Amino acid sequence: MTIEQNQISVTHTGNGESTAYLRCIVHRKNYLHWYVQKNNGELKRILYIDDNDHSTIYDDGATHNKFVTVWESNVCSLIIKKIMDEDAGTYYCALWYYSIHTDINQQKHSLCKDGSIKKFGTGTRLLVIDQPPKKPEVTILKSSTEDVAKRGFAIYMCNLQNFFPDVIRVVWYVHDNEKEVESEQGDIEHNNSTNTYSLSSWIIVPISDLKMTFTCKYKHDTTKEGWGMKSVSGHEYNLETQKKRSNDMKCNEGLPSFNRMVYRAAQLTYVMLILKSFMYLPVLIFIMNKSKL
Template sequence: LVSHFSILFFSTCTHSFNGYTQITLIQTPLSVTRAVTKTARMGCIISGEGFIFNSAYIHWYRQSPGEAPKRILYIGSGSVSMDEGFNSKKFTASNDVSASTANLRVDQLTLEDAATYYCATWDTTVYFGSGTKLVVSKAKLDSSKVRLLPPFTEKDGKVTHVCLIEDFYPNVIKVTWDDDKKNVEKNAVLGEIWPPDDNRQSYSMSSWLTVNKNSNKNYRCSYQHEKDTGSVPIESQGIYYIIKTIYIYIYIYIYIYI
């Protein structure tokens, strides 16, 4: 099991299962923020041609900061089995077969419950979902502010667009780029969330997309966050953001070249 973690743990998994075509585990939401004593809920959608949800065993793991993942429980054949050290009064698992979704509920939250939770299933190989981060805090969720900064042209005829997302909490966010027809993430770079710790009330990050200068496609930067989702098309953002662009470009230069 440890070797499977090292190979497969940190991404949404899409693999063959028991000889069938690809299986995908998608966890929702990206994060859950709740105060102490409250209840947190999260889900895991499992799909794939040939995968029989109601006969599968679904496992739930918790990875606390700085620790190895630990299995909480598994559910299959209509029953739940708890692992040692975990309480069935706190952790409740259920399956919605009609929606191919496994659900986990965590009751009476304490600060020790703050962690990232993963769903998993396996036959001869272990497959993990992408994880849901549980934030135990009474801090207010903040909506993101997303802006596209003025582009700059590189020497090779490429143009780089910068998407700046600011003032969001908690520090879990997914940023994507598309051209109205398809995802173009392969041409994008995601910067790190800043500040890099879990003890702040506001975070920011940037992402930049490099494309051909003469491209006539309509690019868009989109994000998903616990508080909200949104997107913004490429367009001029005014002199205020030109000033902010200077700081972002310095960050990009350091990130790429230093």
């Protein structure tokens, strides 16, 4: 039994004229419920749909003038009409059914020990505000070749900047097989002057995986039910060249950098003195022989 809510958030104005469509994808039709959570308060059920005749049964305080449900194949949409400020909140769809098994000996059905199975979607946040959504500006930063050679791994950082609203989900995948990669994430930062948000997420990539392509994927109001993405790889890292440079530097690491020119000059002077001594050697031998005579 699976249930999906692919919209992470939707944004509308609260003038009583707009309508929101919240979608819930289910792969098993049972009694479907819609809940709302406002201001981090308790979950409150709005309605549920009878699996027998697909009729909508409203809970207290909810009416068809505000909420309507529509089935299309395996998608149930909750339609919220005439949106006002008080409609803001996170809306969850849920499957709730009783699992039964057959007693072969007595040929009758009975409830399982847990009594029922409930499964909730991830939720869709309805924001009621006059500011329109703004797409993240995405850039990826990478470790330098020197850092990778020294540490034995690279860091890829996905920066998402100047987006609105602040509801966002970021994940990393291996590009070829859509395998999710363990990642770290910073806090969402708020820019008061523009009323936009920024976020960074990063992964650590060992040298053995540098040839692989990784994708930073994000879900936001501006991506609707899909994902935004940006990919990166380490194909340009030339660690063999960097290793050779490091070895060359190790050969000279005993000499302070500011004395290397002086050391070279001393070497040249020493060679010149040796050559000069060879030039005077015949003269010295002649003088020594003459003195003996």
